[in-house]
Amino acid sequence: MRKIFRDLTSVKEARKIFYQYADPKKLGTEKVELLKALDRVISNDIYSPGNVPPFDRGSMDGFAVIAADLAGAEEDKPVKLRNIGEVRAGYVFEGVVERGSCVEISTGAPLPTGADSVVMVEYTDRDADVVSITRMVTPGENVVAAGTDIQKGERVIVKNTLLTSRELGVIAAMGISEVEVIKKPSIAIFSSGDEVMEIGSELKPGKLYDINSTAIASNIIEQGGVPEYLGIIPDQYEAIENALRSTLGKYELVLISGGTSAGMGDMLYEIIDSLERPGLLVHGIKVKPGKPTILGVCGTTPIIGLPGYPASALSIYKLFVVPYIRKLAGLQVEDTDEQITATVKQRIRSVMGRHEFKPMNLIHIADEYTAYPVPGGSGAITSIALADGFVEIPENTSFILPNTEVKISLFSKNIKLPDIQIIGSHCVALARLQTLFTEKYPQFTSRSISVGSTGGVASVRRGECHVAGIHVLNENGIYNSWLIENTDMRIIKGYNRNQGLIVKKGNPKQIFTVKDLTRDDVRMINRNPGSGTRILLDLFLDKIGIERTNIDGYDNFVRSHSSAAQAVKSPHVDVALGIENVTDNDLDFIMLREEEYDFLISSRYENTDAIDAFISTLRSDEFKEILASLRGYSVRD
């Protein structure tokens, strides 16, 4: 019987169907030594087998006494007691303190039988066996009673608690050296697809590295599971069938990250449905990215077929696999620690009728989080991996408006947001500056997002980043400084770089000026709107009176100088405007002008330690040396 899935299933419905057959029953338990229990989930309540402290304990150096003996003792009216012995920490006084007698006691030692309090040594004066005491005590004074911290029989640790160093300390206090914890779920991972190659091997033409296995396996570890990587299976029915069959009953869950080819999905779907009942459960989910997902259970083994694109695979992994692993491991599914409330600053579009995952970057400034979509989207291989987390957009929503608060689910709770967030123009020297910054100040981190100069200016103005790298020329031929008039922004002087035309090696089309861009045999690639380089081009065009529509390729753009250079190497592009630095021996460069690359900063962040360190790195001799050695860059005085 072949099951037919005409419609895509909603995420909610898919989860329901999956859990109906793949019930995440808690795993068995195992006994481990206390230190090995760190980050594990305890499987039973722990009741204290004894009192902590186990005996009444002196908390001061002094003499153990019967409080009633000291009634009326004062500085000029000392009471004399007979010292009958001494007790130190770790030992027990074998005698009994009776009226008129006392025992010398050190901090932490057990209170001798008969005594009810300790008088501090400061109020005593000992002469052979006679101790003169000049102060009264109340019963229980300077004594920590047995069981003050933990009472015998008290429930101290509740089952299903994730054990941190804090809980382990408490368990140790009760003398317990081993605990019962929930076993870790074991998850098999296959990759499939003829185009996938193992990392570390030499990449053959047309092939890609297997990203999904590493990204998923390492996240399984973070989620408390044990991944087992079983390799890459070729796109063949029998190979996949044999591989899957060999895992049945051996793992808590089997993941197969599929190839991108169209036929692959059909094959996997047939195999899962034929192996063991109930077989295929869901084929295709209303989620973006991640539509071509397959959920099934063969016998007792749940199998999830993840889409081949890494962004899609990781979305489905987060939606279906993470909660399943956490339930198996006895961990909380909704870990609120891993969600951060952030404000979205730009309109984010989504597809109606699809539950959408948007990978986002977070910026943390002055206790406020703002979130930006990561460029690239689902097609891009690393978009999810480079993001800090994602925002979920429900099926019935087509966009998020600017200034909306959203919940960002972090990809890992160890993700560290940078101390300095840089937004603005793409620059090769900036990357070098950041490396030097980290070298000189290892306590600080920085991150740069390239959105163009205009976007950088707007971000600094709104206080959403610390620094923007910019190069914006105005009609009067002035760079950058004109932007800060009547604002609370400040310019930190940067360096110069050569802007010009990037052409193919030997300049086969003989392109020498901006005017050549209008030629019929010349096709350009532009930079993104808002980039300083595009603004520069527009100023050139306006000056010599050229219509944009007369330029082939004006509307096609890339987002970085490097991408522009890369594009000129392709057969379809002849020229781009860009910085000399990104040209290499395979390209030629025609200088147009030296431009000023500066840093914009909001005065409100001006005097932080991290910014001071950043400026000091920019001014350092080491960075001047780097600039001098970089093609197309120079120090500005």
Place this chain on the structure above:
Amino acid sequence: MRKIFRDLTSVKEARKIFYQYADPKKLGTEKVELLKALDRVISNDIYSPGNVPPFDRGSMDGFAVIAADLAGAEEDKPVKLRNIGEVRAGYVFEGVVERGSCVEISTGAPLPTGADSVVMVEYTDRDADVVSITRMVTPGENVVAAGTDIQKGERVIVKNTLLTSRELGVIAAMGISEVEVIKKPSIAIFSSGDEVMEIGSELKPGKLYDINSTAIASNIIEQGGVPEYLGIIPDQYEAIENALRSTLGKYELVLISGGTSAGMGDMLYEIIDSLERPGLLVHGIKVKPGKPTILGVCGTTPIIGLPGYPASALSIYKLFVVPYIRKLAGLQVEDTDEQITATVKQRIRSVMGRHEFKPMNLIHIADEYTAYPVPGGSGAITSIALADGFVEIPENTSFILPNTEVKISLFSKNIKLPDIQIIGSHCVALARLQTLFTEKYPQFTSRSISVGSTGGVASVRRGECHVAGIHVLNENGIYNSWLIENTDMRIIKGYNRNQGLIVKKGNPKQIFTVKDLTRDDVRMINRNPGSGTRILLDLFLDKIGIERTNIDGYDNFVRSHSSAAQAVKSPHVDVALGIENVTDNDLDFIMLREEEYDFLISSRYENTDAIDAFISTLRSDEFKEILASLRGYSVRD
């Protein structure tokens, strides 16, 4: 030459002196497989060895074409191209696409040479070698250019980054299977003191378990270090000297957690100063708890002598050891993720002239954190261990005012705050209810802090907890319900429990009524002010007209029923008011009245899933069975 330290050193000064000799130079590096690099710190920048994707890639199933060939193609004006082959993901088309020809391409396959775009299969109709196409494309359409995600030579990972699953996915995308990471610092741990015994052994009289080693070793793991536990050393000069000497040059840091005896500190101080230069650096620090700390460096090995009391040892560990380990490991020292801003709700006292650490519990409700000091203080063994974190109070501050915002440093970033925070009266059945709650609803956690009924009522009113367990009788003989008049609080009916006089076995003093408390030969122990039990006693006393001053022990109190029962077993106390449940075969109980124990809840938290689950647990048959089986408890109808 014997160094003399007359004054305590400030924390700042102590750090400065310590770092002067114990420079936390970064450790060497080691190469590890990618998956083993999770949670490690990478030691070098990673520049991409190639483009990702490595080639221009079709992003749709369809035909690879030259865009110019499709100029003017429309639904009723198809352009016909000759299909010269097929390319699937993982393979390369060996020929060249020339004007008038096309190649069938599947998603993810490399774009054949000569083609510049892909037209989706939906707009094509193939008949043998001829493909009719009904739509134009622009150059680059449905093509992901080589290097779109990562450009060859681009710096993708910055050195000193903590590697999470996110970074490992990106590194895998570049095909890199091994990375260079900073070695983990190796830290030796000794305990010393004749009173300390290893956990897991049978506790001898006068001895305590070694709490510090486990608490510290597990935190060292959390901080990225490798602890090596070297056992317990007896309080003898030679034994300690030999133990320390054996570690010199072998560890990045040696910790010795000292005994509490007075002589111990002097001994350690002499040994550290005599082993190797520079020797002893600091003896005694202006910090509470943690004063008797010793810092030294012998040769190249820093040695820190921690105080014996666990709370003191852990404070010093956090102040001096954690930053040192993190610096060695290449990690950020100030991890802002581990700090939470919370509001303090009660006045917190501190000692002027001492940098103080107060262990605190956090409550997280409606995006607000409130912080409460953990009862117990530095003398209590588990106070720090049971806390969520601590607040640092500087030397020159003597108190924190209510409603002040403070920074709470978490003890572990994995600490999970409870879904239901209960504050109020101590109750044995409540602990059982919490266990049942976790069993029935493993997704929720709860925590209970005992502060007495009155404190519980105040906390619910201020919205600082979800639920309070209370039993408060008024002069009219009404329990609890009178408290909610004209408030937004609600009562959830609980159960009944027997309150009465707890006396020694056989009732040797023949205590039968509250009036007996005034007898000269009877000494009581009271409960803490604000507890329902103390309120009950006061109502009894007022009713029969007894002065509190006529009762021996009225002003001495303990904070729980269990502690009251424990106290009655001691020779110094005859009687306490408390619940029958805490009596055992060694005590007798004289019933005074059946009281109503209920739960108070703010209406604003009434309809959450966690509270619904809690109420449903309270009403369950399982809980009724538990009540029926508990001494002194009964179900109320």
